[in-house]
Amino acid sequence: MNATEEFAPAVRSILDAAARRPVPDDRVSVDGASLSNALAAADADGRVPLIAEVKPTSPTTEGTHTEDPVDLARAMVDGGATALSVLTEPEHFGGSVENLERVREAVDVPVLRKDFLLEPGHLDAVEADAALVIARFVDDVGEMVTAARERGFEPLVEVHSETELETALDAGATLVGVNNRDLASLTVDLGTFERVAPRAPDDVTLVAESGISTPADVRRMREAGADGLLVGSAIMAGEPRRSTEELVYA
Numbered sequence: 001m002n003a004t005e006e007f008a009p010a011v012r013s014i015l016d017a018a019a020r021r022p023v024p025d026d027r028v029s030v031d032g033a034s035l036s037n038a039l040a041a042a043d044a045d046g047r048v049p050l051i052a053e054v055k056p057t058s059p060t061t062e063g064t065h066t067e068d069p070v071d072l073a074r075a076m077v078d079g080g081a082t083a084l085s086v087l088t089e090p091e092h093f094g095g096s097v098e099n100l101e102r103v104r105e106a107v108d109v110p111v112l113r114k115d116f117l118l119e120p121g122h123l124d125a126v127e128a129d130a131a132l133v134i135a136r137f138v139d140d141v142g143e144m145v146t147a148a149r150e151r152g153f154e155p156l157v158e159v160h161s162e163t164e165l166e167t168a169l170d171a172g173a174t175l176v177g178v179n180n181r182d183l184a185s186l187t188v189d190l191g192t193f194e195r196v197a198p199r200a201p202d203d204v205t206l207v208a209e210s211g212i213s214t215p216a217d218v219r220r221m222r223e224a225g226a227d228g229l230l231v232g233s234a235i236m237a238g239e240p241r242r243s244t245e246e247l248v249y250a
């Protein structure tokens with residue numbers, strides 16, 4: 001991480017909390033389902049490959065959704081979601097490792113753990129199929145990619161710029177998310193994916209993340225080369241099954 005980088009106060013607070021997270025004594029070992037294979041299969045099936053996110057709240061969301069995460073997850077899968085993402089960050093996103101455990105037990109699509117994992121030991125808090133590694137926040141992306149794979153997770157490496165994409169590719173990432181939200185300022189620009197995506201080689205699975213809320217946004221990201229889309233707020237704000245369907249059949 002670039003220690004001189006300026007982050008929004010909410011982001012500083014998230015990172016401070018993440019750094020204080022305890023590291024479990026034991027390593028997890030999972031037999032994770034492949035998120036990238038699931039995305040490719042949905043595409044081959046003529047569906048928009050959508051990762052729907054169980055996101056109770058966030059620093060940029062008003063209020064907190066109190067629905068049972070399992071009910072939300074089932075509605076998203078019924079609406080055609082290819083995979084799910086579950087926030088496990090407790091202090092700023094209303095997430096928990098219990099939410100992830102219960103959701104993964106209840107559905108048979110791959111489940112991504114969405115959190116601010118800063119060191120390999122943070123991967124050991126809970127099992128999942130895939131784990132998010134945010135290039136901007138970890139000192140050694142290669143170490144996190146290797147640590148995730150050793151445990152059986154498929155790493156989804158999140159980038160926000162061409163430079164971070166290079167770092168992710170050098171680290172051996174094969175599943176890369178381009179976050180349209182700038183985690184320094186928390187502002188969203190769908191042009192981010194459009195700028196960064198053309199720099200990725202064809203064999204990399206590219207996920208467009210954040211700020212996607214309408215069928216037109218879905219088509220825009222697909223035209224720019226998205227192999228998958230990660231959507232949270234827009235689905236949480238609506239009736240989850242219907243709002244998932246609207247995007248999956250965009």
Ligand SMILES: O=P(O)(O)OC[C@@H](O)[C@@H](O)c1c[nH]c2ccccc12
Pocket residue numbers: 053055114115116134158179209210211212230231232233234
């Ligand atoms: O709610 P949105 O705008 O649809 O975004 C979902 C997801 O991309 C977002 O929650 C996210 C992307 N990268 C993250 C890193 C940490 C926490 C959250 C995120």
